[in-house]
Amino acid sequence: MSNYKDGMRDDEIRIIGAQSRKPQVEVFSSRVDEPNPSELPKREYSSFQMDMPNHPKPVKKKWYLWLALLAILLIIGLILLLHFRTAKEDPYNGVFEPREEVTVQPVKQEKKLLGHEADSLSSYTERIDTVINDVGLAIFIPYNATPELWVGRPPEKDPNIILSVQAADIRADNKEILGAFVDKGTPLAWGQSKSGYCAIINGKMTIGTSENTPFFEQATETGGYFFRQFSLVNKGALVENELKNKSVRKALCSRYGQIFVAVTASDESYHDFSQALVDLGVEDAISLVGSKYAFGWWIDRDGVNTSFADGWHKYKKENYLMWRM
């Protein structure tokens, strides 16, 4: 969607409809005259009738009709015969009273992943823009990359990192990481003020909501990663948050096993953001550091590096969730 180009300039106008896609800047320099009918594009009428060969209609052969009638009668007779035979064998089997209840199997809804089918060779981030309940969402899907956490100034020039977003919040008082945090097996913080979590164990990411989870210990034991954030969606259900202000929201989401980052196009409340994610079919989602100053970037299929933020509030312990090719 974002690759759509229509080549319109700011000083052009055009009337939508008949001659659409042809800029009408000439109006600026000359009067509009009645168009010469001979210059108008001639409507091409369907040539179907003209090209039709003038064959006489084929003669209908009546014996076909008789054969079809006979076949129908035979089928009706066969059905009646079968019906009466069944009724005779089983006198309790009435026409309108089937003894066995018909069970209707629910149709399994096809789980359709977002984005296109990934090229198995290249690593990149795909951006999809959508609007759900009037909430504009940009969805960033990383392909062929491994997630990890990073603490400190991020390597923004590294072309191997195709998606980078700020992960855990920083405390306002002491500028330390808020909530439990494990960096490559090393615990850096132990707080449990937020119920949402993200764990990366052996390169596999798990998003969930729980006050107590074994993933913290697993991350410590296996050299993995772990951080906590506000839970937005838990098993498909909206999680209410006390914060009521509006801001650019960002979330880490899991949907049909696909992991992606969702960012609002404008300032939204947590409630509206979470509801939009639920309506999108997200099963689990936790918040990420939002606002217009949460630094981060993504690299598209053409290798173009685009920043998420207008500015950058730098902290010593700022930390990032990154996808590395």
Added chain:
Amino acid sequence: MSKFIVISTNTELLRVPSDRLMFITSDGNYSKVYTQDGHYRQVAYQLGQLEDIIGDQLGEEETPFIRIGKSLIVNRDYIYLIDVSSQVIIVSDCQGQFHTLQASRKALISIKVLMENTEL
């Protein structure tokens, strides 16, 4: 009865009578569709894509909609004022809806000339 413009995405369908659609503004990958009742709706289409949709749905005849530069589609029936010197076009239904929009000087002159010739 007026025709409807139907803008459909994978999650939403927006259906607006064409004669009630006042203008559309561009906002990057999104556009805002403003209707005569004072409301607007954001859709996940770029302006050029909406131009195609309107052109396709309203048929081959000229529509009242004019694409003005990169970021505006205006229903000419609602054009209230073209101020070339201030580079402003005012879209109004003269019943309370009043929107002041920016456009380039050259585009505004073009629309002015166009409307002078077609409105007579």
